[in-house]
Amino acid sequence: MNTSQLCLGILCLGDASGYEIKKAIEQAFSHFQATSYGSIYPTLAKLTHQGLVSFHEQTQQKRPTKKVFALTEAGRKHFFQTLMSTEPTEQHRSxxxxxxxxxxxxxxxxxxxxxxxxxxxxxxxxxxxxxxxxxxxxxxxxxxxxxxxxxxxxxxxxxxxxxxxxxxxxxxxxxxxxxxxxx
Amino acid sequence: MNTSQLCLGILCLGDASGYEIKKAIEQAFSHFQATSYGSIYPTLAKLTHQGLVSFHEQTQQKRPTKKVFALTEAGRKHFFQTLMSTEPTEQHRSxxxxxxxxxxxxxxxxxxxxxxxxxxxxxxxxxxxxxxxxxxxxxxxxxxxxxxxxxxxxxxxxxxxxxxxxxxxxxxxxxxxxxxxxx
DNA sequence: AGTAAATATATTGCCCCGATATATAACGAT
DNA sequence: ATCGTTATATATCGGGGCAATATATTTACT
Known part of the structure; x- marks a missing residue:
């Protein structure tokens, strides 16, 4: 499971900015997945380039402008096909x-x-x-x-x-x- | 826990080549640690450069020559001090x-x-x-x-x-x- | 007035992993 | 007899991930 799949998975549950994606992973997946901004932001740029996600800038009062990302139809298809071909592996680092x-x-x-x-x-x-x-x-x-x-x-x-x-x-x-x- | 500590840990149990270190990690630590040749060989070179391990080439009949690595006194000290300051963390990727x-x-x-x-x-x-x-x-x-x-x-x-x-x-x-x- | 924490994006450097290349030889099957 | 597989052994490469850091703004507490 790489950062692309994690991002697509979160966006499958609803639109979000990079910051919100990280928060969502921490809240929903914290006991079996982890990631970092250093992975998320380059990945979102790559996914945008590939046409799997799109974004619009949302200016906010009293907060920095954020880029809200959304799954495209191609992204939804790609995510589903990856789910179907992913092996159920597990690893434990202690x-x-x-x-x-x-x-x-x-x-x-x-x-x-x-x-x-x-x-x-x-x-x-x-x-x-x-x-x-x-x-x-x-x-x-x-x-x-x-x-x-x-x-x-x-x-x-x-x-x-x-x-x-x-x-x-x-x-x-x-x-x-x-x-x-x-x- | 990084590859340096894994190698030093194995060498603490006995001398070994890079190949043998990987096998030892697979056998003794497989349910909570993992590594690869792409990590081990560069790490052993770095540890040698730092004086934490030493090696001698051991020519074998009917097998390729191997480099047998051994902990130096500095390496043993360094490993012990790292053990004393390592936090008991755990992560699960599923x-x-x-x-x-x-x-x-x-x-x-x-x-x-x-x-x-x-x-x-x-x-x-x-x-x-x-x-x-x-x-x-x-x-x-x-x-x-x-x-x-x-x-x-x-x-x-x-x-x-x-x-x-x-x-x-x-x-x-x-x-x-x-x-x-x-x- | 000061400072910590939260929101928000982005980059850098180091490290790691999987794949691959190279070479030798034992072992089993046909 | 030879063919393919497995085991021994070292090494590198590319893509990717992680921790730290930089920047900017605002809320909330001191």
Whole structure:
């Protein structure tokens, strides 16, 4: 999934400026997609050039003029055809797990802090997703499902973290000096 | 986490060539990190220039000569200091969830195929992680934990997919023609 | 009066990924 | 016997993405 598809996807839900597209991605897709202005603005220029989107400048009182982009018919077709040929891949990047891989090299205060930060992070993600699913009754089934998916993963991981953290810290310390467990 | 840290991390576990580093990342970190030759080789050149790794050419019978890289003392220090100052972040990129977001635009045969592919993918990931954790009794506690983490997430998601898929397909169809549910 | 935060667009530089090129040899199939 | 595939091994290129930064305006709080 590249920035073009992300932009077309947002514009499929309604017209928007580059700034609004970024905000929409953060709000609707934050738990499984990310992007940046450095990707969005050049992409919108390219999509305009390709005729997949069009825009009109909208002067606003008390705000900078914004370019409001809209999907063209060609853009809608292109987006649909891409959806039909996109493989359902997933990738997970975790600096947290990388750090845990080398926990035996770190002092246990550091490991404890990492586990606490990660637990807090999972909890706050879970809270956000649950708030959205509870407060938005008009979501499409597909959108609701993406939230359920994030909630299921976060709940399971939070449970693991809460049940396993203290034992893990003890195990890491025990493995550091093998004699300790033999006496 | 960038390619430099990934390479230093692998070399911290033992000397290796660029090719072996890629294999090691695929085997040990595959469920939470990824990289490519296009990143590894330039990075190893840069790390050599910075004095964080050194290498010697090792001629092999019946195999191309390889450059075996090793951490220098400066490299070990640098890696440790980076570990100490790295934030435990996580990011998830899912084309599967992006597609589900637009499930109402796709024919339900396509949605069914996507759900089945995703279920199969989660199952195969789970199988791999469980095989590793069962067949490797000498893992450090931290390494074992990264596997437990992946297993917990995959189990929970697999359960969601198995329990929710058929109902979801019905809901998507029902939302397409709102009258259908009112008769 | 000052300053932080929000709205809005755009560029730059560094880094990363996928594809490709090159070379050798083991292995299995026909 | 040879053909194709897989594995070992290094390296580069182009397109793309991300974080940081620049610029400008206005609201809102201090």
């Amino acid at each position: 600096d947290f797990l990388f750090l845990m891989m080398f926990a035996h090299l770190l002092p246990n205060e550091q490991n404890r802090a990492l586990l606490e930060k990660q637990t807090a992070h999972l909890q706050s993600e879970l809270d956000i997703l649950e708030r959205i699913i509870n407060e938005c009754p008009t979501l499409t089934p597909g959108m609701r499902f993406t939230l359920e998916y994030g909630i299921a993963a976060n709940r399971a991981l939070l449970q693991l973290m809460q049940g396993r953290s203290t034992a893990l810290l003890r195990e890491i310390d025990a493995a550091r000096s093998p004699t300790a467990s033999c006496e | 084309d599967f969830l992006f597609l589900m977001m637009f499930a109402h635009l796709l024919p339900n045969e396509q949605n069914r195929a996507l759900l089945e592919k995703q279920t199969a993918h989660l199952q195969s990931e789970l199988d791999i992680l469980e095989r590793i954790i069962n067949e490797c009794p000498t893992l450090t506690p931290g390494m074992r934990f990264t596997l437990e983490y992946g297993i917990a997430a995959n189990r929970a998601l697999l359960q969601l997919m198995q329990g929710r898929s058929t109902a979801l397909l019905r809901e998507i169809d029902a939302a397409r023609s709102p009258t259908a549910s009112c008769e």
